[in-house]
Amino acid sequence: MLSLLRIIKFALQDIVRNLGLSFMTVLILVLMLLSVNTLLIMNVLTEKAVQAVKDQIDISVYFAAEAPDKDVAQIVDYIKSFPEVINVDFFSRDQVLTKFRDEHQDNQEILSSLDELNTNPFGPTAVIKTREPGDYAKITAALSVPDYQNIIESKTFGDTQTAIERIQTITTQVERFAAAVSALFAIIAFLIIFNTIRVAIYTQRLEISIKKLVGATNWFVRGPYVFEALFFTLLSVGLTYGLIALAFHFIEPYVSLVFQSPQILTNYYNSHIISLLSIQLLAVFVLTIFSSFLAMRRHLRV
DSSP states (O other), X not given: OHHHHHHHHHHHHHHXXXXXXXXXXXXXXXXXXXXXXXXXXXXXXXHHHHHHXXXXXXXXXXXXXXXXXXXXXXXXXXXXXXXXXXXXXXXXXXXXXXXXXHHTTTOXXXXXXXXXXXXXXXXXXXXXXXXXXXHHHHHHHHHOSGGGTTTEEEEEEOOOHHHHHHHHHHHHXXXXXXXXXXXXXXXXXXXXXXXXXXXXXXXXXXXXXXXXXXXXXXXXXXXXXXXXXXXXXXXXXXXXXXXXXXXHHHHHHHHHHHHTOTTHHHHHHHHXXXXXXXXXXXXXXXXXXXXXXXXXXXXXXX
């Protein structure tokens, strides 16, 4: 316990003596962690954006008004048999008519024209959703056969695959940039920590030599720098998550407005807080420990 207290004392003295370098070390680590978390946030928002676009895609199959109910039911069952199809909403002729009236209730000219027909001009409609946007082409091709030509009046496919591909392309470019920035900050952090420890060792080279001459082990000499690495790690991760929480306070309302879902980012971080903290703490600690050990390796030979 006494040795541990001495190690902590020496570490705190080193931090105070090299306060400027210690500040720069923490700053670079925070910037590195912020860039990594920005990359993570981009992934979360991209997944939400792509899923939102996918949810808007469907195929509307309009059946002829005179199509026999038996044939329509057979086609609907055929559509449901596809493993790619996850849902089929079927609307009867009366339901289609009611929906049309509701949508045009403020347009009396259209409603008057509809009343003059004295009959329902609409056929049944089926709205199809599949697992992936690429599956719609298969469903459309399966329905575009001569046997269904007189039963199916038309098909509409809201093809947003291009929009999804553009989102993914933009996101890939942003992710590459964020990854490059993260790597750059990691290299800068390594160099700063390396030089911080090296300066500290240089200023204390006589003290280290005396410790070694009186029988201090390498681990006792390394101890203060291990504690410094732990201190830098905890402080940088703590500051980073404080800044992220502050940023979420300002940007979360706008994100929620876009995706029509409250606290997307906050909920994601809260549900993954243990894994995110563990990985980032471990990564930063390994980075600081490695650079510390590398910097003082030469000075342990006395």
